[in-house]
Amino acid sequence: MTALSSFVKSISTGAIEVVDLTTPLHAGTPTVPVPPPFAPTAGFSMNQVSNFDENGPGWAWSDITLGEHVGTHVDAPRHWISGRDGLSVDEIPPARLVGPVAVIDKTEEVLANPTFLLEAKHFVEWEEKYGPIEPGSWVIFRSGWSAYGDDPQRFLNPNGWPGLSLDGAKWLAENPAVSGYGVEAVGIDSVSSGDDSKLELPDEDADPGEFGPGHYYLLGSDKYGLTSLRNIDRLPAKGATIVVAPLPIVGGTAGPARVFAFVEQS
Numbered sequence: 001m002t003a004l005s006s007f008v009k010s011i012s013t014g015a016i017e018v019v020d021l022t023t024p025l026h027a028g029t030p031t032v033p034v035p036p037p038f039a040p041t042a043g044f045s046m047n048q049v050s051n052f053d054e055n056g057p058g059w060a061w062s063d064i065t066l067g068e069h070v071g072t073h074v075d076a077p078r079h080w081i082s083g084r085d086g087l088s089v090d091e092i093p094p095a096r097l098v099g100p101v102a103v104i105d106k107t108e109e110v111l112a113n114p115t116f117l118l119e120a121k122h123f124v125e126w127e128e129k130y131g132p133i134e135p136g137s138w139v140i141f142r143s144g145w146s147a148y149g150d151d152p153q154r155f156l157n158p159n160g161w162p163g164l165s166l167d168g169a170k171w172l173a174e175n176p177a178v179s180g181y182g183v184e185a186v187g188i189d190s191v192s193s194g195d196d197s198k199l200e201l202p203d204e205d206a207d208p209g210e211f212g213p214g215h216y217y218l219l220g221s222d223k224y225g226l227t228s229l230r231n232i233d234r235l236p237a238k239g240a241t242i243v244v245a246p247l248p249i250v251g252g253t254a255g256p257a258r259v260f261a262f263v264e265q266s
Contacts, residue, residue, distance in 0.1 A: 014265060019235065021242075021259040022072045023149055023228040029071045030152040030228075032187050041067030068254035074180075074246040075188065075215065075225030079253035082208070082220025089255040090248035092224065096179045099136035101240040101261060102126065103232065106162070107144040115160040115190050116143070120171035130238045133177045138226065138242050146184040146230040156186060163190025169213035173221040180244070181218055182226035182259075188214040226259065235261055 001009070010016040023029065025044050034040045044066040050056025068089075069075070074097075077086025104126055109116045118141055127133060143162040148154040155161075162185055164172075172178050181188060189212040209216040218225060226244060241262045246255030 010264075011262075017234075017263045017265055019231050019240075019261040019263055021229045021231050021261055022257070023146075023230055025066070025071045025256065028150075028152065030149070030155045030186055031067065031070050032191070033156050041069050043067065044070050066256065068249065068252055068256070069227075071256055072226070072228045072230075072259055073254045073256045074244060075219060075227070075254050076252065077219045077222055077224075078251075079225075080212070080215040080219040082216045083222070086219070086222055088250070089246050089252040090250050092246070096136070096224070097244040097246075099138055099179050099242060100134040101235060101238075101242045102130070102133050102137050102139045103142050103235050103237045103240075104139065105142040105237065107142060110143040110145065110162050114157055114162070116162050117165040117190065118163070118168045119165045120167040122168065123171050123175075126237070133175060135177045136179050137177055138180045138182055138244070139172060139178055140182040140226075140229065140232055140235070140242075141184070142232045142235075143184050144233075146228075146232065149184075149228070149230060160190040161185040161187075164188065164214040166207060166209055166213045169209060169217040172214075173217035173223060178223055180224035180226055181214065182229050182242075184229050184232055185227065187227055188218070188225040226257070229259065231261075235263060239264065 011018060027045055029044050031041055031043050042065060046062045046064045048062045051060045074089060076089040076092060077083030078088045104118060104122060106116060133139065141162065145162055172181055214225060243260045244257055246257040249255050
């Protein structure tokens with residue numbers, strides 16, 4: 001039996017569970033809030049073209065409209081100014097979209113502080129407990145935030161959501177084992193939609209990563225962001241494998257994605 005046939009058989013027998021980490025797309029799917037004067041992205045909409053009627057008696061189909069950064073999606077380097085000359089979403093090597101998963105669980109901390117930030121020390125503590133992050137890994141921040149995914153008011157908390165600190169973003173960006181970083185929240189950085197000043201670019205003397213540290217440092221280092229994940233509670237801290245499949249939009253700064261994890265059952 002080959003490795004691939006063994007893998008497929010393990011799925012069919014239930015020895016390996018396939019966990020869907022994707023947020024369903026519909027008109028109410030929350031999108032990143034961007035206050036004026038900045039331009040917001042489009043949400044998701046679907047318009048019926050035919051439904052076994054005079055417009056198509058033997059078929060049904062619809063047109064959809066959505067922004068690149070709606071629902072579960074992959075941020076490509078070209079999305080951010082630090083990676084503007086980097087890869088677009090269609091150019092990401094497929095091998096970078098499959099890899100081990102390292103789950104950093106801070107659900108209790110987020111319950112106490114909705115805008116909790118992951119710091120470098122949290123990744124160091126994880127490695128001390130579970131060993132070094134494996135090459136090609138996707139680091140996933142388990143925050144419990146997806147519990148609010150069907151409640152846009154709570155999901156898009158005006159004060160922000162769980163995010164990354166500056167030193168946490170730099171740690172991930174400088175780690176050659178990391179391919180990408182994923183979150184349950186609407187974006188990989190915490191943004192306050194209730195305070196326009198937090199969306200201003202930093203002063204010349206400030207660290208440029210203060211305006212979205214995850215975006216600035218990860219995307220500027222050819223690493224990828226993954227947002228609006230669900231079912232992270234079904235993954236072990238270490239041992240799962242992820243498959244991230246964004247739409248290969250030519251020149252795209254992001255791509256809506258279907259994301260699966262393979263979890264071996266004991």
